[in-house]
Amino acid sequence: xxxxxxxxxxxxxxxxxxxxxxxxxxxxxxxxxxxxxxxxxxxxxxxxxxxxxxxxxxxxxxxxxxxxxxxxxxxxxxxxxxxxxxxxxxxxxxxxxxxxxxxxxxxxxxxxxxxxxxxxxxxxxxxxxxxxxxxxxxxxxxxxxxxxxxxxxxxxxxxxxxxxxxxxxxxxxxxxxxxxxxxxxxxxxxxxxxxxxxxxxxxxxxxxxxxxxxxxxxxxxxxxxxxxxxxxxxxxxxxxxxxxxxxxxxxxxxxxxxxxxxxxxxxxxxxxxxxxxxxxxxxxxxxxxxxxxxxxxxxxxxxxxxxxxxxxxxxxxxxxxxxxxxxxxxxxxxxxxxxxxx
Amino acid sequence: xxxxxxxxxxxxxxxxxxxxxxxxxxxxxxxxxxxxxxxxxxxxxxxxxxxxxxxxxxxxxxxxxxxxxxxxxxxxxxxxxxxxxxxxxxxxxxxxxxxxxxxxxxxxxxxxxxxxxxxxxxxxxxxxxxxxxxxxxxxxxxxxxxxxxxxxxxxxxxxxxxxxxxxxxxxxxxxxxxxxxxxxxxxxxxxxxxxxxxxxxxxxxxxxxxxxxxxxxxxxxxxxxxxxxxxxxxxxxxxxxxxxxxxxxxxxxxxxxxxxx
Numbered sequence: 001x002x003x004x005x006x007x008x009x010x011x012x013x014x015x016x017x018x019x020x021x022x023x024x025x026x027x028x029x030x031x032x033x034x035x036x037x038x039x040x041x042x043x044x045x046x047x048x049x050x051x052x053x054x055x056x057x058x059x060x061x062x063x064x065x066x067x068x069x070x071x072x073x074x075x076x077x078x079x080x081x082x083x084x085x086x087x088x089x090x091x092x093x094x095x096x097x098x099x100x101x102x103x104x105x106x107x108x109x110x111x112x113x114x115x116x117x118x119x120x121x122x123x124x125x126x127x128x129x130x131x132x133x134x135x136x137x138x139x140x141x142x143x144x145x146x147x148x149x150x151x152x153x154x155x156x157x158x159x160x161x162x163x164x165x166x167x168x169x170x171x172x173x174x175x176x177x178x179x180x181x182x183x184x185x186x187x188x189x190x191x192x193x194x195x196x197x198x199x200x201x202x203x204x205x206x207x208x209x210x211x212x213x214x215x216x217x218x219x220x221x222x223x224x225x226x227x228x229x230x231x232x233x234x235x236x237x238x239x240x241x242x243x244x245x246x247x248x249x250x251x252x253x254x255x256x257x258x259x260x261x262x263x264x265x266x267x268x269x270x271x272x273x274x275x276x277x278x279x280x281x282x283x284x285x286x287x288x289x290x291x292x293x294x295x296x297x298x299x300x301x302x303x304x305x306x307x308x309x310x311x312x313x314x315x316x317x318x319x320x321x322x323x324x325x326x327x328x329x330x331x332x333x334x335x336x337x338x339x340x341x342x
Numbered sequence: 343x344x345x346x347x348x349x350x351x352x353x354x355x356x357x358x359x360x361x362x363x364x365x366x367x368x369x370x371x372x373x374x375x376x377x378x379x380x381x382x383x384x385x386x387x388x389x390x391x392x393x394x395x396x397x398x399x400x401x402x403x404x405x406x407x408x409x410x411x412x413x414x415x416x417x418x419x420x421x422x423x424x425x426x427x428x429x430x431x432x433x434x435x436x437x438x439x440x441x442x443x444x445x446x447x448x449x450x451x452x453x454x455x456x457x458x459x460x461x462x463x464x465x466x467x468x469x470x471x472x473x474x475x476x477x478x479x480x481x482x483x484x485x486x487x488x489x490x491x492x493x494x495x496x497x498x499x500x501x502x503x504x505x506x507x508x509x510x511x512x513x514x515x516x517x518x519x520x521x522x523x524x525x526x527x528x529x530x531x532x533x534x535x536x537x538x539x540x541x542x543x544x545x546x547x548x549x550x551x552x553x554x555x556x557x558x559x560x561x562x563x564x565x566x567x568x569x570x571x572x573x574x575x576x577x578x579x580x581x582x583x584x585x586x587x588x589x590x591x592x593x594x595x596x597x598x599x600x601x602x603x
Contacts, residue, residue: 165408168435169359172454176365226359267358267387267410 017139019072023317092132099128173226191218210242216251230269239277245340254287262289283339291331354400355384356391358409388412396497402468403428419479420491423498427473492525507555511548521576546584
């Protein structure tokens with residue numbers, strides 16, 4: 001497939017975390033400070049002492065952590081290319097180096113807090129190395145722990161992505177035109193094959209937006225076969241970057257939900273509006289459908305969409321946004337993900 | 343068995359998808375080689391089916407379950423009020439809830455895509471089949487019906503629930519009032535109150551009023567009542583509010599006032 005890239009290189013399934021990911025940055029800050037808190041806790045005997053200790057330690061720790069994050073951000077692409085153990089070693093050395101640099105710069109400031117002796121120097125380096133070691137181990141463990149979840153979610157997604165309802169109704173519709181319009185039946189079966197090839201794939205490879213949109217259009221033309229004029233679709237692709245990469249079948253389930261909950265219950269049918277655009281290094285996907293009474297009462301498509309939300313958070317952690325708005329008789333799902341260019 | 347057996351079996355098709363209907367027609371055509379039957383009509387919705395079947399009854403109705411507006415099961419319930427209710431065969435692409443319910447109650451259904459053999463089997467059995475009982479169908483409908491229906495002169499008149507202004511119990515009937523006219527239905531007010539709990543409010547021992555139809559209140563009424571009468575949108579008639587129901591009705595009035603602001 002042209003222009004594909006593996007999710008493996010991109011999103012959580014790798015042992016070394018993506019240091020440009022907001023989730024990773026937050027985790028490093030939180031874990032780093034928590035460990036500092038524990039160390040402080042070990043060394044004090046009263047609450048007031050704990051407060052002072054934490055303040056002092058934190059004042060010295062924060063610049064080191066932040067500089068480390070900055071360096072990791074800058075070196076990220078380079079580190080990702082190294083074999084894991086080399087990259088891990090480099091990171092540990094970097095943390096020791098930065099700590100040493102700050103201690104040298106801070107000089108007496110550090111001495112006042114920790115005292116000054118050769119041992120204290122060594123201890124500082126050792127703590128820095130251990131902290132990076134602990135964090136690296138944590139990320140390694142997390143990547144391992146998350147990957148079965150990714151698999152599980154993918155399996156689960158596979159089942160929910162294309163509703164059996166859609167499959168059987170489509171086959172039924174194709175059967176209806178086989179005798180009278182064999183050519184139309186051929187096209188419909190080809191569309192179906194493309195759709196299921198994607199749905200049954202392992203979902204590892206990112207696809208271009210253009211490809212995903214083509215697939216969505218095939219899906220909609222199958223629904224159109226069944227529903228005829230009842231289903232109207234408005235595409236807004238004027239600001240769409242066709243080459244951007246997205247996880248496969250992100251759009252199709254949104255449309256399937258829109259058709260199932262928004263159009264099918266309406267005898268007169270309705271319009272599905274789809275807008276795709278890039279803005280400030282982020283990719284926006286929005287699908288809007290009429291909000292039917294039934295969906296409004298029962299809480300609508302929420303349940304079916306939780307799957308997509310789960311997939312997004314697995315793939316992009318906190319960098320994906322997922323919003324649902326119901327107003328003025330319409331149901332709007334808006335997804336924002338980082339813009340990935342090949 | 344008598345000589346009516348020789349008449350072709352009349353079959354009516356209900357499905358919201360035109361292609362699903364034409365597929366069924368093709369298959370029924372294929373059945374003709376072995377069984378005498380005639381497709382007497384088709385409809386794209388429950389309401390349309392009800393109207394057409396009132397005019398030209400059929401012996402067998404093949405209906406999809408999931409349809410906009412009135413679904414297949416509700417249609418079956420209303421059709422049961424006809425003098426000679428048709429035999430209903432449900433068709434569905436995928437509906438685990440319905441299929442499970444059908445299995446439990448031994449109701450015939452066809453899974454889409456429908457096979458000729460299965461259709462033939464179901465159609466051949468239809469002549470001897472007993473119409474489904476209304477109570478059984480009632481159990482199958484998980485949500486409130488979209489329509490009530492009255493039986494008049496051999497016909498079933500559907501009444502969209504959003505057109506109903508009030509329901510009043512009288513003897514063994516319930517009067518259904520819409521802006522146009524009154525209907526009599528044979529149902530219990532308590533059951534209706536339960537089914538449409540969010541739509542109607544009880545204003546009297548014998549009366550449920552659509553919340554959306556309430557226009558306001560005025561003083562008056564007979565003794566023994568609360569002293570309040572209820573005005574409705576689109577009706578001259580005033581309905582007495584009982585003393586017992588007044589507190590719960592009054593809350594609605596306040597909410598309505600806030601809504602107006």
